[in-house]
Amino acid sequence: MARRVLPGFGLTLGYTMLYLSLLVLIPLSAVFIRSLGLGWGHFWEAVSTPRVIASLRLSFGASLIAALINVVFGLVVAWVLVRYTFPFKQLIDAAVDLPFALPTAVAGIALTALYAPNGWLGVWLHPLGINVAFTPLGVVVAMTFIGLPFVVRTLQPVLEDLDNEVENAAATLGASGAQTFVRVILPALWPALFTGFALAFARAVGEYGSVIFIAGNMPMKSEIAPLLIITKLEQYDYAGATAIAVVMLVLSFALMLGINALQSWASSRHGGR
Amino acid sequence: MMQTLTQTRGPRRRPQLARLLLIVLALAFLGIFLVLPLLAVFVQALAKGVGAYFAAVSDPMAWSAIKLTILVAAVAVPLNLVFGVAAAWAIGKFEFRGKSALITLIDLPFAVSPVIAGLIFVLVFGIHGWFGGCLRMHHIRIVFAVPGIVLATLFVTFPFIARELIPVMQAQGKDNEETALSLGANGWQTFWHVTLPNIRWGLLYGVLLCNARAMGEFGAVSVVSGHIRGMTNTMPLHVEILYNEYNYTAAFAVASLLALLALLTLAGKSVLEWRRPELRRAARKPRDRTRRERT
Numbered sequence: 001m002a003r004r005v006l007p008g009f010g011l012t013l014g015y016t017m018l019y020l021s022l023l024v025l026i027p028l029s030a031v032f033i034r035s036l037g038l039g040w041g042h043f044w045e046a047v048s049t050p051r052v053i054a055s056l057r058l059s060f061g062a063s064l065i066a067a068l069i070n071v072v073f074g075l076v077v078a079w080v081l082v083r084y085t086f087p088f089k090q091l092i093d094a095a096v097d098l099p100f101a102l103p104t105a106v107a108g109i110a111l112t113a114l115y116a117p118n119g120w121l122g123v124w125l126h127p128l129g130i131n132v133a134f135t136p137l138g139v140v141v142a143m144t145f146i147g148l149p150f151v152v153r154t155l156q157p158v159l160e161d162l163d164n165e166v167e168n169a170a171a172t173l174g175a176s177g178a179q180t181f182v183r184v185i186l187p188a189l190w191p192a193l194f195t196g197f198a199l200a201f202a203r204a205v206g207e208y209g210s211v212i213f214i215a216g217n218m219p220m221k222s223e224i225a226p227l228l229i230i231t232k233l234e235q236y237d238y239a240g241a242t243a244i245a246v247v248m249l250v251l252s253f254a255l256m257l258g259i260n261a262l263q264s265w266a267s268s269r270h271g272g273r
Numbered sequence: 274m275m276q277t278l279t280q281t282r283g284p285r286r287r288p289q290l291a292r293l294l295l296i297v298l299a300l301a302f303l304g305i306f307l308v309l310p311l312l313a314v315f316v317q318a319l320a321k322g323v324g325a326y327f328a329a330v331s332d333p334m335a336w337s338a339i340k341l342t343i344l345v346a347a348v349a350v351p352l353n354l355v356f357g358v359a360a361a362w363a364i365g366k367f368e369f370r371g372k373s374a375l376i377t378l379i380d381l382p383f384a385v386s387p388v389i390a391g392l393i394f395v396l397v398f399g400i401h402g403w404f405g406g407c408l409r410m411h412h413i414r415i416v417f418a419v420p421g422i423v424l425a426t427l428f429v430t431f432p433f434i435a436r437e438l439i440p441v442m443q444a445q446g447k448d449n450e451e452t453a454l455s456l457g458a459n460g461w462q463t464f465w466h467v468t469l470p471n472i473r474w475g476l477l478y479g480v481l482l483c484n485a486r487a488m489g490e491f492g493a494v495s496v497v498s499g500h501i502r503g504m505t506n507t508m509p510l511h512v513e514i515l516y517n518e519y520n521y522t523a524a525f526a527v528a529s530l531l532a533l534l535a536l537l538t539l540a541g542k543s544v545l546e547w548r549r550p551e552l553r554r555a556a557r558k559p560r561d562r563t564r565r566e567r568t
Contacts, residue, residue: 005451005454006366006367006450006451006454007454007460008363008460008464009366009367009369012358012359012360012362013363013367013369015355015356016359016360016363016364016375019356020375020378020379023427023428023431024378024428025378027393027394027396027397027428028381028385028393030393030402030403031389031392031393031396073298073299076295076299076302077299079299080295080296080300081299084292084295084296086296090543092300092303094540094542094543095307095308096303097539097542098539099307100482100485101485101489101535101536101539101542102310102311102531102535103488103489103490103491103528103531103534103535104491104492105491105510105512105513105528106314106531106535107310109314109512109516109524109525109528110310110311110313110314110317110528111310113313113525114309114310114313119313120313121305121309144306145306145307148307177288177291202384206384206385206387206389207387207492208386208388208492208495209387209492209509213516226386226387226388226389226492227388229388229389229392230388230495230496233392233496238395238396241392242396245386245388245389245392248386248389249385252384252385252386255384256377256380256383256384260377
């Protein structure tokens with residue numbers, strides 16, 4: 001290997017590895033080592049109780065719905081922001097990042113205030129028989145809020161790079177607006193849509209702060225998995241807490257690897273065009 | 274249908290109605306999900322008048338929460354800044370095996386639920402944790418004390434600055450640095466006078482995002498804090514306590530300070546993106562740097 005002219009490689013890489021190990025890798029391994037200590041029988045016992053399964057089902061199910069909502073509306077928002085001009089567009093564009101910047105606890109109490117039966121939106125929804133606050137629906141609303149920027153921000157650069165010429169060609173050949181969208185534009189957006197969906201989903205699964213205020217937190221009904229981890233910890237049931245954490249971590253890591261694969265697939269596809 | 278067919282000769286002519294509908298739909302969605310919650314925070318905070326608002330914000334417990342939040346961010350952000358610069362230097366300027374694996378590992382905390390981020394430090398430093406017995410013997414408290422809060426915050430904000438700096442350093446290559454070295458500068462001078470001015474905007478961008486998360490983190494901090502008022506209560510935790518006591522005005526008053534922080538962060542972020550448009554794209558697509566700029 002050629003002599004490295006630039007100094008500091010050993011120092012910076014060494015520090016990076018040390019800091020990463022001490023702060024992230026070793027503490028994270030604690031969860032897995034702890035759960036190994038449980039043995040398979042106890043582990044299974046801890047994660048297969050109806051309450052745990054209900055909480056995992058809610059966390060993953062609500063995240064799925066929220067991510068799908070974000071895919072649909074995220075596409076509309078990204079499209080409008082990239083293709084059209086209208087007043088205050090820059091401001092609105094910047095506001096999309098609000099869920100990243102607003103502390104989750106603040107989002108949680110604000111959403112609860114809005115959707116409570118006497119809240120600004122609850123007043124209208126409650127007479128229609130739609131109860132959002134303190135139900136699983138509230139969980140979906142909070143998860144939609146925190147996942148909102150992901151789809152928009154993954155789609156925007158792809159939409160910006162999309163060639164107008166292909167669309168114009170399709171239109172010149174007699175395709176309607178809808179046909180052009182489905183046959184020409186949508187195929188180019190799939191990788192970004194999938195990535196945005198997966199990112200929003202992953203974020204929603206682990207979300208805690210914005211959800212617990214609006215969820216009502218009834219066991220078996222509106223109790224999310226991260227809250228159950230905290231409940232178990234408060235009861236000194238470390239084994240139970242650790243077991244749920246392992247299930248969530250394994251699923252999240254699998255998702256993250258999937259997202260990485262998707263992104264390299266998307267960028268290679270992009271480069272090949 | 275007929276109308277669109279007859280319009281096809283013009284370049285990119287879309288039916289005005291569809292355009293209007295999409296804009297209205299997008300704005301309605303953003304209005305309900307972004308603007309209303311933000312508005313609700315400030316309206317609820319001021320619901321009982323300005324006097325009640327300032328009384329809530331200047332309450333001693335609120336003050337101690339504000340001070341702790343600033344303290345935690347003041348420790349966590351610089352530590353992650355040093356790490357971010359080191360990681361970006363190693364990854365951005367050198368080639369080595371396992372680089373992409375390392376980048377994935379740096380992103381790992383993003384894939385971990387904040388609650389689990391808190392849990393891992395309870396498992397390591399808690400009473401029943403790996404070092405629990407040892408720590409208790411020496412009367413050192415980490416969990417349910419400030420060090421635990423700092424650790425949990427460090428974990429959840431770990432990737433922010435590194436993520437911003439790695440693509441910036443990768444894009445800049447090492448030509449400038451090598452020139453400086455060949456002109457007789459030492460390594461430290463090169464970093465200080467050549468590299469740092471080049472990465473300063475990316476650095477500021479990362480610090481901004483890292484700080485917002487550090488001050489606003491709730492889940493991870495909630496697990497390790499123990500919620501001792503005036504001692505281990507950060508601002509988001511104080512909001513929760515006030516809210517659970519049905520003291521809504523005070524809860525929203527403290528929350529409004531955090532919302533202001535979020536708005537300032539967004540404003541700063543927009544200014545930086547306006548000055549340096551590449552920041553935003555670099556942040557999203559680290560592997561895709563050489564694409565043509567949008568026309």
